[in-house]
Amino acid sequence: MTAVPVRSGISAVGLVVPLAGLAVLVGLAGTTHRFLSLDNARAILASTAFVGITAIGATLVMIAGSGVSLATSQTATVTAMFFLSTQQYGLVTAVTVAVLTGVALTALQGAVIGYWHANPIVLTIAAGFAIGGATTWFSGGTPVNPEVREFDVLNSTVLGLPVAVYVLLGVTVLAHLTLHRTTAGRQMYLVGSNRTAARAAGLPVGRVTVIAWAFFGACIALTGVFLASFNTSATVTLGGTLTLDAIAAVLVGGTAITGGRGSALQTLGGAVLIAVISDVLLLRGYSTGVQILVKGILVLAAVVAVHLRATRGRR
Amino acid sequence: GTTGNASSADGSSSMKGKTIALVGYGSSNPWGAYFNKVFTEQLTSTGVKINDMTTMDPGTQVQKFNQALAQKPDLIVLAILDTQAMVAPIKKAKAAGVPVLAVDGPTDPSVAADVMSVLSDNEVLGEYAAQNIIEGLKAQGRETGNIIVLTGTKSMLVTQDRMKGFNKVMATAPQYRVVDEQDANWDPQLSGTIAQQLLAKHGRDGVQAAYGMADYMALPIIQAAKQAGFPIGKDGLVVTSSNCFKAGIDAVKAGELYGTATEDPGTIAKQSADYTVRFLTGKKPPQSETVKEERVTAANVDQFAEQCSHA
Amino acid sequence: MPAVSLLVVIVAFACSPLLSGTPLQPFDVYNALQGFAQLGLPALAIGITMIAGEFDLSIVGTYALGGMLAVSTGVSSPALGVLAAVAAGAAIGAAQGALIARLRIPSMPVTLATYIALLGLTYAISGGLSKTYPNSDVTLWVDQTLAGIFSPRSLLTLAVFLIAAVVLGRTRLGRELRAIGGDRRASRVAGVGVDGLVIGLFTVSGTLAALGGALLSYSYASANPDPGLQPLILAAVAALLGGVSLAGGRGTPLGLLAGALSVALLAQIVAITALPDFTTQLLYAALLAVIVAIESPGLRALLDRFRASRADRPQTLS
Amino acid sequence: MIQIDGLTRAFHGVPAVSGVSFTVGAGEIHGLCGHNGAGKSTVVKMLTGQLTPDSGRIVIGDEPVELRSRQAAQRAGVALVDQELSVVPALTVGENMLLGDIHAPLVNRRRAAYAHCRRVLDDMGLEGIDPDQPLSTLSIGEQQLIEIAKALSQRARLVILDEPTATLTDVESASVFAAIRRVAATGCSIIFVSHRLAEVLELCHSVTVLRDGRKIATTPTADLTVDALIVQMLGEPPFRLAAARKPDHDLAHALRISGLRVPGRLRDFSLTANAGRIYALAGQLGSGASDVLRAVAGLHPTAIGTVELHDRPVPVRDPVAAARHGVAFLSNDRKSEGLFLDRSVGWNLTATRLPFFARAGVLQPRRELVIARALAERSGLPEHRLGDPVAALSGGNQQKAFVGRCLGRDDVFALLLDEPTRGVDIGGRAAIHQLLRRAADAGLVVLFASTELDELLELGDVIVTMRDGQIVNRYDGDVDVDGVLLMRDMTRGIA
Numbered sequence A: 001m002t003a004v005p006v007r008s009g010i011s012a013v014g015l016v017v018p019l020a021g022l023a024v025l026v027g028l029a030g031t032t033h034r035f036l037s038l039d040n041a042r043a044i045l046a047s048t049a050f051v052g053i054t055a056i057g058a059t060l061v062m063i064a065g066s067g068v069s070l071a072t073s074q075t076a077t078v079t080a081m082f083f084l085s086t087q088q089y090g091l092v093t094a095v096t097v098a099v100l101t102g103v104a105l106t107a108l109q110g111a112v113i114g115y116w117h118a119n120p121i122v123l124t125i126a127a128g129f130a131i132g133g134a135t136t137w138f139s140g141g142t143p144v145n146p147e148v149r150e151f152d153v154l155n156s157t158v159l160g161l162p163v164a165v166y167v168l169l170g171v172t173v174l175a176h177l178t179l180h181r182t183t184a185g186r187q188m189y190l191v192g193s194n195r196t197a198a199r200a201a202g203l204p205v206g207r208v209t210v211i212a213w214a215f216f217g218a219c220i221a222l223t224g225v226f227l228a229s230f231n232t233s234a235t236v237t238l239g240g241t242l243t244l245d246a247i248a249a250v251l252v253g254g255t256a257i258t259g260g261r262g263s264a265l266q267t268l269g270g271a272v273l274i275a276v277i278s279d280v281l282l283l284r285g286y287s288t289g290v291q292i293l294v295k296g297i298l299v300l301a302a303v304v305a306v307h308l309r310a311t312r313g314r315r
Numbered sequence B: 001g002t003t004g005n006a007s008s009a010d011g012s013s014s015m016k017g018k019t020i021a022l023v024g025y026g027s028s029n030p031w032g033a034y035f036n037k038v039f040t041e042q043l044t045s046t047g048v049k050i051n052d053m054t055t056m057d058p059g060t061q062v063q064k065f066n067q068a069l070a071q072k073p074d075l076i077v078l079a080i081l082d083t084q085a086m087v088a089p090i091k092k093a094k095a096a097g098v099p100v101l102a103v104d105g106p107t108d109p110s111v112a113a114d115v116m117s118v119l120s121d122n123e124v125l126g127e128y129a130a131q132n133i134i135e136g137l138k139a140q141g142r143e144t145g146n147i148i149v150l151t152g153t154k155s156m157l158v159t160q161d162r163m164k165g166f167n168k169v170m171a172t173a174p175q176y177r178v179v180d181e182q183d184a185n186w187d188p189q190l191s192g193t194i195a196q197q198l199l200a201k202h203g204r205d206g207v208q209a210a211y212g213m214a215d216y217m218a219l220p221i222i223q224a225a226k227q228a229g230f231p232i233g234k235d236g237l238v239v240t241s242s243n244c245f246k247a248g249i250d251a252v253k254a255g256e257l258y259g260t261a262t263e264d265p266g267t268i269a270k271q272s273a274d275y276t277v278r279f280l281t282g283k284k285p286p287q288s289e290t291v292k293e294e295r296v297t298a299a300n301v302d303q304f305a306e307q308c309s310h311a
Numbered sequence C: 001m002p003a004v005s006l007l008v009v010i011v012a013f014a015c016s017p018l019l020s021g022t023p024l025q026p027f028d029v030y031n032a033l034q035g036f037a038q039l040g041l042p043a044l045a046i047g048i049t050m051i052a053g054e055f056d057l058s059i060v061g062t063y064a065l066g067g068m069l070a071v072s073t074g075v076s077s078p079a080l081g082v083l084a085a086v087a088a089g090a091a092i093g094a095a096q097g098a099l100i101a102r103l104r105i106p107s108m109p110v111t112l113a114t115y116i117a118l119l120g121l122t123y124a125i126s127g128g129l130s131k132t133y134p135n136s137d138v139t140l141w142v143d144q145t146l147a148g149i150f151s152p153r154s155l156l157t158l159a160v161f162l163i164a165a166v167v168l169g170r171t172r173l174g175r176e177l178r179a180i181g182g183d184r185r186a187s188r189v190a191g192v193g194v195d196g197l198v199i200g201l202f203t204v205s206g207t208l209a210a211l212g213g214a215l216l217s218y219s220y221a222s223a224n225p226d227p228g229l230q231p232l233i234l235a236a237v238a239a240l241l242g243g244v245s246l247a248g249g250r251g252t253p254l255g256l257l258a259g260a261l262s263v264a265l266l267a268q269i270v271a272i273t274a275l276p277d278f279t280t281q282l283l284y285a286a287l288l289a290v291i292v293a294i295e296s297p298g299l300r301a302l303l304d305r306f307r308a309s310r311a312d313r314p315q316t317l318s
Numbered sequence D: 001m002i003q004i005d006g007l008t009r010a011f012h013g014v015p016a017v018s019g020v021s022f023t024v025g026a027g028e029i030h031g032l033c034g035h036n037g038a039g040k041s042t043v044v045k046m047l048t049g050q051l052t053p054d055s056g057r058i059v060i061g062d063e064p065v066e067l068r069s070r071q072a073a074q075r076a077g078v079a080l081v082d083q084e085l086s087v088v089p090a091l092t093v094g095e096n097m098l099l100g101d102i103h104a105p106l107v108n109r110r111r112a113a114y115a116h117c118r119r120v121l122d123d124m125g126l127e128g129i130d131p132d133q134p135l136s137t138l139s140i141g142e143q144q145l146i147e148i149a150k151a152l153s154q155r156a157r158l159v160i161l162d163e164p165t166a167t168l169t170d171v172e173s174a175s176v177f178a179a180i181r182r183v184a185a186t187g188c189s190i191i192f193v194s195h196r197l198a199e200v201l202e203l204c205h206s207v208t209v210l211r212d213g214r215k216i217a218t219t220p221t222a223d224l225t226v227d228a229l230i231v232q233m234l235g236e237p238p239f240r241l242a243a244a245r246k247p248d249h250d251l252a253h254a255l256r257i258s259g260l261r262v263p264g265r266l267r268d269f270s271l272t273a274n275a276g277r278i279y280a281l282a283g284q285l286g287s288g289a290s291d292v293l294r295a296v297a298g299l300h301p302t303a304i305g306t307v308e309l310h311d312r313p314v315p316v317r318d319p320v321a322a323a324r325h326g327v328a329f330l331s332n333d334r335k336s337e338g339l340f341l342d343r344s345v346g347w348n349l350t351a352t353r354l355p356f357f358a359r360a361g362v363l364q365p366r367r368e369l370v371i372a373r374a375l376a377e378r379s380g381l382p383e384h385r386l387g388d389p390v391a392a393l394s395g396g397n398q399q400k401a402f403v404g405r406c407l408g409r410d411d412v413f414a415l416l417l418d419e420p421t422r423g424v425d426i427g428g429r430a431a432i433h434q435l436l437r438r439a440a441d442a443g444l445v446v447l448f449a450s451t452e453l454d455e456l457l458e459l460g461d462v463i464v465t466m467r468d469g470q471i472v473n474r475y476d477g478d479v480d481v482d483g484v485l486l487m488r489d490m491t492r493g494i495a
């Protein structure tokens, strides 16, 4: 992965806890009726895809040390609307328009954060209000219902899996390669690890931040495109709980919120883990409340575990 | 549907200078957006002043209602977000002598006598959904059948009423069974996710029909079913919903959605506007009116295409 | 900052008759204070954690849970309901605080996780349904008009702010809170009992949020299992307008009071003038944009540079 | 009287302090010396409740004490000035002076508190500072003085000062020494930790030297010289570099700085410098020396002036552009503004030279490894540690990794270093000096700022003295300079 290996001293505790957790999960899952079916595996992957794509983008932003975005849902909604209202120009144009919209909106926030060091939380709350307010204003609340349905192909399945799953895998691979094999990716880790040092060393902090956010924007837009296709129309609330779901997946994947550590593959794992657990609970007949509760506990466990591993030996 | 154009009602001149506070659903909700638009359009020519006090947040709604009350309008038109939270404010309005017209969802029974109302018939909407399913399954010649239901936010009376009607009719066909009922919170994305998992849980021969409480909740079920390889329509999964949107009408036409029902915002907005005119011109309308809801299936879909195309 | 934003909003409030065409009434103030009562306690809860350099996202979770518990347990005795809510809030806060202080984890991800878990817990308790509070005497009591513009709820909220102002202003706790927000390590070395303070802090923020939720659900006569992110975001906006910085070390309860009042008045202005609902969102966005500009070092540097280039000729050296 | 008996503490099984014992009498000023990592701060932390000893005993007065927290230590009568500046800029001066003091009342009594702070400040000769002033308005040196004043005013039985003078001017140090002597005269014991050995000999009654966590000796200062102290610390005669200063008339100018100004910090600075020479900026804190470097590196957003490097103008307010033009900068704060602490040594060494092993933005891992290995060797770091997080290195090795980042790059023409050997022991210092000399020999302009006379004289070919944001004197390579001359420039400025 990297030319210069990072010391891989895995302590007994660090290994036992996740293994025990995994064993419990496998046990639970294996004894759950219909869990071990091809259909269910497919359903899990399919339900991972939408949140997963956004979470992969969020991973880059978090690694680059600019924390989280609280404007994700609103951005996804806007891109979905642009996607649907440009259907008549063909699928490629519509997707391009959506992605460019997502990239422009999100990279702009990245620029303010990267070049002017604005606080990401405050900025993205503001952006969320602005995008949400403007969307309601311009759409007047009316849903976008396209006459032409170019998007149908995005709802189809290939080898039994929805197209979105392949896009998720593609985005993951792309993010992974970007992070580990490109100058920009390495700089994301460095900037996230110590932003002041990166600045003093003359690293292009602003540019790196913008690249990470632009990637994120493209991912949000892809999620928006799939959401729009799946629902065949877009309303102001289409984005739903995407914001927190994406952050949860990134955190469960073990990326540090303080930046400098994490990976796209781990986020994919985090997203799948959340989906699997929700699925097991659903199949076992637990209520929505219990599903959410367990998700919260899972995020907490991941955050604590990541933190303990990172600070092991430094405290 | 009743109504004509409210502005043509006689005595509209006597409405000049009157004020209505519209404490309705916010325009971030498509249903609310179209309702507000039609309602306002219907009344503009009468010269009545409408204060926009819409919101989608229950807390803000209480505050805006109280605000409206303080401005002593001639009528408050209210679309309730949180039934309980509205009880005390409605009592206050009663005490202050400000008339309230509740539209769409019902008020809490304890204050039902204190307001006028133009209500959607949610029980009937639920019944229609059940009828659609039974009809669809019978048409396929099925002796038995399993059904999954994705509801709107369970805490809302609207949801509860629809389920009441739905269950009542389903009880008449005990050979068809509801195997799973989940709260999808009026959220299309959540509907999709839950549908994917439920379909996988019960398997291809474990589910024959599905009820998504609104078109935008039923369509994700159809997508999820398609992706999971379920046949849809004629010989496949029977999917129905219960308030029509344009996308739903298209799906009915395409044969993917077995049926839906009205509760379209335009109709109720027109009837509410009409009611308002009658009230403000002293015509003493009945205390409560119910909007006539219609069942929509492939047979009569063209008739409703226009009515349902606005949200 | 808090004084300026409050002043601007008050002036706008006073001018709102120009748009609405009806003169202001005491009721307008009452209603604004009702809005303040709804927002105030969560704003104070998140505000004090921000002063100490933490960020307690879980307050919306505690807020929802507090409301649900109050409604479930306070039917016969409202005080008992409040007590149950507050006890739960304090316990959750203390547990979170202990985790954050002892392991020195950033509070944001921890409280995010707790928020999700609490949401699930509230959902599970209520079965996802809003829960009705049948004791209408209490509902009427908490919102009755006092002295024209107050209600017991808004007075209680104001009182909590004043207590916080006295405690933080007149004891060394205020100094230590800002100190651990300004520089955690230095405070530790100087002898501040940082861990205890952080645990206490989260206990208090959990308590305040739960109390806020309980009062709100009494007022609505119902508890909503999922209030969404809106209360959190508005509370954060109030705190930011109140002169608290996300970097920590800055802010006072009176500043927070001004911030919460500003946000409440703003919502009231939109209600009085019957502007469309999305205007509120755009107004918040604009206010936050100002905060972003003021707070972000890069933008400040840009301003400095501009000033420096203008003051270039006469050299100054302090 | 303070008695320390067999104090021992290990980190992850590696002993940092082993069986250290010594005694400090009432009224005694006791020096604690040792090279970097010798264990001084670890002893201090155990005495102040920040670390618990694995074994050993601390006796204050007559009774043994268990110091489990800072509060417990304060109750036992121990006051501390930490090695790192430990004040909170967000608070006022007065609030800082009362912060964490267990004797401060729970309820604020503003007037009494103000009077108390006023008195303490006056005692330190800080009449110009108001207790209600925000601390952030003070210079770093003044902030340090506040911290010292606070510790000395706590009526403690033992005051520990861990490198209190590292950021002070000599004038300020002198007033601190006077205050320390006054407090000692009241019967309080003082432990004074410092790398400035002359200072230690001047102030202390006796000195305990630690090496590798063990006590070497406790000696009365009357019997010691600086050289003797160094021998105790290092165990062998100190490593000395020949101070070969080179003339620079014969070379073309590579770096031209003219009219450089930073509002409030730097009045007017111009310098022409040659490739292949080392330029030393001599100035105390606040003299502007460090600001020159930061401005050239693009880190002062308000800087004005022109900088040219090999006849190409370098924009002065953009760190990225400065780096692109061949300026490499090393901050004096390597922890927060230098290293990527949780990343590996390898990543740190290669952080600024990614283009060297990237093709079209894609990294080539094999080339990276080769380059990282070569750099480790060049900067004197063990190759087997390339994969370790840099935080796990000792201070000296961390600094080597920091310097190593800028070496051997053909796109760097000017090397700017702020306090290149801060917190580095004598051995590590010599090694870093050698690296810099080699860099200059390879054709770079090397410009560094320092407050240490030895370093300035040893390393600088041209020495520029600064004070109050401007140049006082420039000493070229062929002029004789001595410490007295430099010190006079740095403290008194232009006559």
Ligand SMILES: Nc1ncnc2c1ncn2[C@@H]1O[C@H](COP(=O)(O)OP(=O)(O)OP(=O)(O)O)[C@@H](O)[C@H]1O
Binding pocket: A313, A314, A315, D011, D015, D016, D034, D035, D036, D037, D038, D039, D040, D041, D042, D043, D083, D394, D395, D423
């Ligand atoms: N928290 C810690 N974890 C691991 N090792 C530590 C820790 N603190 C100190 N050490 C190690 O203990 C040894 C002694 O460190 P200490 O800070 O006491 O040295 P010092 O004499 O104060 O050095 P300096 O002159 O640089 O301040 C060093 O090897 C150091 O790296």
Ligand SMILES: Nc1ncnc2c1ncn2[C@@H]1O[C@H](COP(=O)(O)OP(=O)(O)OP(=O)(O)O)[C@@H](O)[C@H]1O
Binding pocket: A313, A314, D014, D035, D036, D037, D038, D391, D392, D393, D394, D395, D396, D397, D398, D425, D427, D428
């Ligand atoms: N914070 C730390 N975490 C982990 N290991 C540490 C830490 N500090 C020191 N060490 C380990 O202790 C070893 C000795 O460190 P120490 O600071 O004593 O080195 P040193 O001999 O003083 O070297 P130098 O002369 O370069 O300062 C280091 O090589 C490192 O492996």
Ligand SMILES: [Mg+2]
Binding pocket: D036, D037, D038, D394, D395, D396
């Ligand atoms: Mg060392």
Ligand SMILES: [Mg+2]
Binding pocket: D040, D041, D042, D083, D162
């Ligand atoms: Mg030390």
